[in-house]
Structure formats: structure tokens, C-alpha cells
Amino acid sequence: MEPTGxxxxxxxxxxxxKGLNVVLVNPATTKRNKENRDNCPSKSDPKDALVIADVVSRGYYxxxxxxxxxxxxxxxxxxxREFWVTNSVQMQNRIICWxxxxxxxxxxxxxxxxCPRSILHLKSFRLRWI
Structure with missing residues (x-):
């Protein structure tokens, strides 16, 4: 299987x-193989299954x-943590932009x-949208 998401x-x-043998394929490998197969980056479940089976049969797992x-x-x-840190940085950048x-x-x-004084001033502003 392809470990995405x-x-x-x-x-x-x-x-x-359950004792079954599970193998994983690199998503970058399947993407390259998919594009090489029919020169089209389209995605569908049957095509993905075929590409993954092909990658595994070639030993790239x-x-x-x-x-x-x-x-x-x-x-x-x-x-x-990575999600929340990224989200926090994005929010700070939005506030700075605003x-x-x-x-x-x-x-x-x-x-x-x-800083606390800045936050206090921001809270005290009565903002009107232009």
C-alpha cells in the first residue's frame, strides 16, 4: 500500500x-511510475492499484x-505539534499583515x-471595517 495521509x-x-505481510511503496515512486505509464498524471483508484502493484512487482517497496x-x-x-506550530505561524503572519x-x-x-501592552491596545481599539 501507499502510505499517504x-x-x-x-x-x-x-x-x-493478523500476521499478514504488509509492504509500503514510496508515494514519489508511484507518482513517477504513474506518469511514465501513460504520460498522464490523472488519478483514479483502478489506475493507482495497478501502479502500486507494478511498483511492488519490480521490488520497489x-x-x-x-x-x-x-x-x-x-x-x-x-x-x-507540527500542525499547530505551522498554524500558529500562519495566524501570526496574518495579524502582522492586518x-x-x-x-x-x-x-x-x-x-x-x-507584548502585553500591545495586546492591551489592540483589545481597546474599536475597529470599523472600511
Whole structure:
């Protein structure tokens, strides 16, 4: 199977738990093979299954080894942390953009918009949308 998203994870664990041999293929390999097959990057379930079977038959796969529960949880926590850090940076950039557009002088008054005094001023503003 191709380990993209989170859909493969539960199935791979269940199959490994039942003693079946689970192999994974690199998504980049399947993408290249798909484009080489018919010179078209289109995607469909039958085509994906055929491409994955072809990649496995050529030996371009690796064995899935089920991790211990605490490593699985750690992996989930790391993925969640990465999501929230990225989301936080995006939100901060949006706020900075908004401040630059609405109050272009704000950065000259407050070097750091997250300081308590800046936050207090932002809360006290009665904002009207233009």
C-alpha cells in the first residue's frame, strides 16, 4: 500500500496484527511510475492499484514494521505539534499583515506586537471595517 495521509495506518496495523505481510511503496515512486505509464498524471483508484502493484512487482517497496504503542503515540503527538506550530505561524503572519495594512505605523510604536501592552491596545481599539 501507499502510505499517504492517515488512511493506510489503521489498515496496516490491523493486517500486521493478523500476521499478514504488509509492504509500503514510496508515494514519489508511484507518482513517477504513474506518469511514465501513460504520460498522464490523472488519478483514479483502478489506475493507482495497478501502479502500486507494478511498483511492488519490480521490488520497489519496503516492509512495514509495526511500532510499539508509545512510539505510535509519539509520532501522532509530533504530527499534531507540527500542525499547530505551522498554524500558529500562519495566524501570526496574518495579524502582522492586518496591522501593516490598517495601522502602518504600529510596528514603529511596538517592536513586538505580542507584548502585553500591545495586546492591551489592540483589545481597546474599536475597529470599523472600511
Amino acid at each position: 492517515h488512511y493506510w495506518y489503521s489498515l496496516a496495523n490491523r493486517l500486521a496484527q 519496503y516492509e512495514y514494521i509495526r511500532q510499539a504503542t508509545h512510539f505510535q503515540r509519539l509520532r501522532t503527538l509530533m504530527n499534531d 496591522l501593516d495594512v490598517r495601522f502602518h505605523e504600529y510596528a514603529s510604536v511596538f517592536k513586538d506586537w505580542t
